Every structure is written in structure tokens, then in C-alpha cells.
Amino acid sequence: MTTATMEHRLGSVTALPVxxxxxxxxxxxxxxxFRLRNGELRAVSAVCPHxxxxxxxxxxxxxxxxxxxxxxxxxxxxxxxxxxxxPLKVYPVRVDNDELVVGLPA
Numbered sequence: 001m002t003t004a005t006m007e008h009r010l011g012s013v014t015a016l017p018v019x020x021x022x023x024x025x026x027x028x029x030x031x032x033x034f035r036l037r038n039g040e041l042r043a044v045s046a047v048c049p050h051x052x053x054x055x056x057x058x059x060x061x062x063x064x065x066x067x068x069x070x071x072x073x074x075x076x077x078x079x080x081x082x083x084x085x086x087p088l089k090v091y092p093v094r095v096d097n098d099e100l101v102v103g104l105p106a
Contacts, residue, residue, distance in 0.1 A: 005092065005103035013095050021065070023056035024102070031102055032056035033093055034065065034076060042076040043093035043102050049086040 010024045010033065021034040023046040030046035032055045044065070046055050053069035060066075064073050064082065072083045079088035092103040 004106040006106040007101050007103050009096075010100040010102060012098055013100050014098065016100065019060070021056040021058070021060060023054065024100075026102060026104055029089075029104060031091055031104070032065075033100060033102065034060055036060070036062055036076075038062060041093045041095070041100070043091040044074065044076060044079050044088040048072060049088070055088065 008026045016022050016033060016035045018035050019037050021032050024031050024033060031043050032046035034042045036042065044055060048055055048067040048069065050067065050072050051069055053067040055065055055067060057068045058065040064075055066073050072081060072085045074081050074088050079090040081087055094101050
């Protein structure tokens, strides 16, 4: 069984510098979108499940993001914690006509 998704346009991909993340309000959710140095995009929950830290402000590499509050580490591809915390939600993200597009469950 697959879950239907609704796509949301977030704005120009050029507003998201390579190697950084930004938090976007999407419906009732906050989504952190990261533009990795290799050009790939990742989108996860923008709020750390541990203490509400701003995930988009965390340090990233090609595989993980580190919450800036308490240094909990999450895999960007799966949302799984490497430090024993509940996982982040993971969302599909892509570029369409220079715009970031993220999918959330409908």
C-alpha cells in the first residue's frame, strides 16, 4: 500500500545554497530541505524529536545532519537516528523548472 502525496512548491532552488539547509512551512509541517554538495536534495522534518531543535541549522555532510542543540545525528536518506532518538520524517524532494518541490502525505 502506498500513501498518496501532495506536492508543494517551495521557491527557487537557487535560494538554497549548496551545502546548506533551510526550513520551509508546508501545510501544518515544517520541512528542512538540504542541498548537498554533490547536487542531491534531501527533505526531513525540520524539528528535532529530542528537544525541538532547528534541524535545518544543523551541520550536514553527504549522509547525515547533526542537530545544533544537542548534537543528535540523523541519516538524511532515512531519517533514522544514529544516537538513539526517534526518527525524523523523510519527504520526497525534487527540482521542477528551477523550483524546489516537496511531497507530503495527502
